[in-house]
Amino acid sequence: SGPGERALVAGVNDTGFEVDGSATLVSLFAVQVAVSPDAVAVTFEGVSLTYAEFDSRSNVVARALIARGVGVESLVGLAVRRSLDLMVGLYGVVKAGAGYVPVDVDQPADRVQYILESSGVGLVLTTSRDGFGVDGGADDVSVLCVDEISGGSFSDAAVSDGDRIGVLRPGNVAYVLFTSGSTGRPKGVSVCHGAIVNRLVWMQERYGLDARDVVVQKTPVTFDVSVWELFWPLQVGARLVVARPDGHRDPVYLAELMGVEGVSVAHFVPSMLAVFAAEEAAVGVGSLRWVFASGEALPVSTARAIQVALPGVRLVNLYGPTEAAVDVTFHEFDGAVDVSSVPIGRPVFNTRVFVLDSRLGVVPVGMVGELYLAGVQLARGYHGRAELTADRFVADPFDSVGGGRLYRTGDVVRWSAEGELEYVGRSDFQVKLRGLRIELGEIESALLAEGVVAQAVVLVRHDQLVA
Numbered sequence: 001s002g003p004g005e006r007a008l009v010a011g012v013n014d015t016g017f018e019v020d021g022s023a024t025l026v027s028l029f030a031v032q033v034a035v036s037p038d039a040v041a042v043t044f045e046g047v048s049l050t051y052a053e054f055d056s057r058s059n060v061v062a063r064a065l066i067a068r069g070v071g072v073e074s075l076v077g078l079a080v081r082r083s084l085d086l087m088v089g090l091y092g093v094v095k096a097g098a099g100y101v102p103v104d105v106d107q108p109a110d111r112v113q114y115i116l117e118s119s120g121v122g123l124v125l126t127t128s129r130d131g132f133g134v135d136g137g138a139d140d141v142s143v144l145c146v147d148e149i150s151g152g153s154f155s156d157a158a159v160s161d162g163d164r165i166g167v168l169r170p171g172n173v174a175y176v177l178f179t180s181g182s183t184g185r186p187k188g189v190s191v192c193h194g195a196i197v198n199r200l201v202w203m204q205e206r207y208g209l210d211a212r213d214v215v216v217q218k219t220p221v222t223f224d225v226s227v228w229e230l231f232w233p234l235q236v237g238a239r240l241v242v243a244r245p246d247g248h249r250d251p252v253y254l255a256e257l258m259g260v261e262g263v264s265v266a267h268f269v270p271s272m273l274a275v276f277a278a279e280e281a282a283v284g285v286g287s288l289r290w291v292f293a294s295g296e297a298l299p300v301s302t303a304r305a306i307q308v309a310l311p312g313v314r315l316v317n318l319y320g321p322t323e324a325a326v327d328v329t330f331h332e333f334d335g336a337v338d339v340s341s342v343p344i345g346r347p348v349f350n351t352r353v354f355v356l357d358s359r360l361g362v363v364p365v366g367m368v369g370e371l372y373l374a375g376v377q378l379a380r381g382y383h384g385r386a387e388l389t390a391d392r393f394v395a396d397p398f399d400s401v402g403g404g405r406l407y408r409t410g411d412v413v414r415w416s417a418e419g420e421l422e423y424v425g426r427s428d429f430q431v432k433l434r435g436l437r438i439e440l441g442e443i444e445s446a447l448l449a450e451g452v453v454a455q456a457v458v459l460v461r462h463d464q465l466v467a
Contacts, residue, residue, distance in 0.1 A: 005362055005415075009354065012419050015375070017349035019201050024193040025094050025174055028200070028235040029055075030158065036237045039211060043261065044084045044242040051234070054088070056156040061092025061125075061146060063154035063163070068123055068144065071165025072097035072172050077116055077124035078221065079105045079132040080146065081245040086221065089125040089146040090230065097164040099173035101188070102221040105132050111186070115178050116141055119188050119383055170194030176383050177224055179322050188383035195325040195377045200232050202349040206330070207265075207290055207316075211237040214287070215265040216258060218243040224322045225267055225294060233265075248272070255281035262287040269295040270302050277305035285310065294318040294327060297423050298342040303333045319344035319423065323392065323407050325377035329353060329421055343420040344413070351375035352398070353421060354406070355413055360397055365415045368424050372406040374399070379407075 037052035049057070070076055076093045078100045080086040093100040101119045103112045105126070116124065122140065126132035127147045161167045174193045178186040209215070215233040217240055219226040233240045241261045247253050254276065258266065263285065268276060270293050276282050291306060291313050298317045306315060320327035331345025347353045355369040356362060363369035374396050381389030396404035412424040 002364070005364055008365065008415065008419050009362060012346055013352040015347050015349055015351055017202070017205070019198050019349065019376075021194075022170065023197045023201075024168055024170055024172075025196065025231055026097075026159075026168060026193075028197065029091070029231070032235055032237055036211065039237060040239050041234055042084060042087050042240050042242065044082075044087075045244060047084060049084065054091070054234075055158075057088045057151075058091035058095055059156045059159055060151050060154045061088055061149055062095035062159045064144065064149045065092060065096040065098065065123070065125075066159070066163060066165060067154070068142070069165070070096045070098050070123060072168055073166065074098040075101050075119050075121050075173070075176060077119075077121040077141070078102045079112070079124050079126040079130060081105060081130055082217070082221075082242050082247070083127070083129075083245075084242070085127045085129075085146040087230070087240075087242065089127075090221070092146070093125065094174060095159045097166055097168040097172065099175050099190070101176045101178075104220065104222050105130050114185060115188070118185075119176055119178075168193075170197065173380070175227065177222065177322050187385055187388060189322045190380045190383045191325050192380055195379065196227060196231070198350055198376045199325045199327065199348065200228060200235060203228060203232055204236055205349070209233060209236045209238045209265065213238040213264045214241055214262050215239070216241050216243060216254070216261070216263045218248040218254065219267060220248070223295075224320075224326050227326055229267065238265075251276045251279040252281050255279055255285055258285040258288065264288060265290045265292075267292045267294070269293070270298045271296065273306055274299075274302040277302065277309045282309050286312070288313050291315050292318055293342075294320070298333075300336070300339060300342060303342050304335070307333075307335065317342045317344060319421070320377075321373075321407070321409055321411075323379045323409075324351075324373050325379070328373055328375075328377060331420060339422075341423065343416060343422050345420050347375070348377070351377055354398065355415055355421070363414075365417060368412050368414045371409045371411045371413045371421070373409060374404055374406050378405055 033051045033055045038050050040048045041051040041054045042049050076098045078090055080089055090100055101121055103115050124141055124143050125146055126143055128145045170193045172192060173190050174196055176188045176190050178188045180186060215229060215238055217229040219229055241263060243257060264287050273293055288310055303315055306313060315333040317331045317333060318327040319329045328351050329345045329347050331343045333342050352374040354372040356372050357369050381393055392408050393405045396406045410426055413421045414424060416422055
């Protein structure tokens with residue numbers, strides 16, 4: 001690379017921004033509760049809780065967890081379908097100082113079992129309604145129902161470090177999300193409070209939500225996009241509307257919900273955004289002002305379709321792996337028609353991006369290379385998988401101070417002349433299908449494990465997995 005490339009990379013990566021070094025997901029929410037206790041925080045199926053009510057209920061859950069020995073650096077399983085109880089339970093976990101590990105109660109029992117066992121979860125929060133029970137092999141995992149925790153048994157006062165088992169700091173784990181693994185087993189990505197707080201501070205500085213805004217929570221909590229939906233609005237006085245279980249698959253229901261609740265901010269996976277934009281009912285959602293898209297490449301045709309359906313909407317394409325606190329780059333769609341897919345753009349606060357060759361050399365503008373990430377949003381690594389962490393999180397040769405890390409994304413990209421990243425594809429056998437990140441090797445391993453298949457190859461054809 002020449003001096004032009006180096007200057008471009010240095011300019012794009014000049015992303016320094018001062019973020020409160022003591023802030024956690026818990027402290028940011030507590031500040032907002034004090035500011036707007038009587039404002040509505042969360043709505044689900046016509047039932048709402050104010051900030052004070054929601055704070056009170058999640059404090060009770062936090063204290064119930066602490067009484068069970070849950071503390072800082074503990075992990076708690078979360079097996080609750082979308083509901084007010086999901087929100088109360090999730091906030092209760094982080095207030096107790098622990099990290100939450102979401103599991104999909106509708107997934108096969110052996111996968112859920114593996115996630116709980118490999119994360120070392122000792123306690124799972126569920127509800128009597130969700131009917132989650134742990135099958136035989138995990139006798140050491142206890143189950144606590146959010147809806148059966150009595151307010152009379154525990155105080156609803158704010159939970160302080162004096163109440164917690166350990167002092168909650170930005171470096172402590174906030175959540176562990178499991179993604180597809182090439183060996184046939186999912187891998188858990190451990191993310192600390194400081195990493196996700198940086199992401200949320202950037203989002204608020206950039207897009208400025210206020211008390212008039214309504215955000216819809218429709219992403220499954222096992223998927224990292226859900227993290228900003230769950231926490232951002234309640235840090236800034238906005239209202240969160242929780243979509244019913246499986247509602248994210250139904251464009252008509254979503255359009256109706258958004259219209260009735262006056263939703264102003266929503267996220268879509270591009271393939272679902274295309275379906276939503278083509279839905280007649282979508283035209284009626286006049287309250288929408290920001291639509292965020294991520295999870296797969298955003299075609300220009302889809303971007304234009306949503307702007308035709310809802311001319312007042314501003315569309316932002318986001319990019320980021322689970323290993324880097326949700327999103328690390330952004331690009332607001334400007335209506336360009338001379339490209340096939342919308343750029344993934346430039347890095348967020350305190351984040352650096354590099355397009356490198358196989359020897360970690362910077363590639364020239366317009367040439368493809370692998371995308372590497374650096375900065376405060378990087379995950380701590382893969383939970384309990386030191387060898388995997390060492391393989392994907394490598395020493396940062398561009399860090400003059402030393403000790404920094406780069407994350408190898410496996411995504412192939414290139415720089416545009418304007419200094420924006422353009423997504424090209426993958427360098428391995430991972431795919432994105434309807435926003436879900438899938439290692440084809442995981443499916444191949446599962447097929448071979450059945451014993452009736454000698455060889456297996458899995459491909460994506462016409463939006464379907466074919467084996």
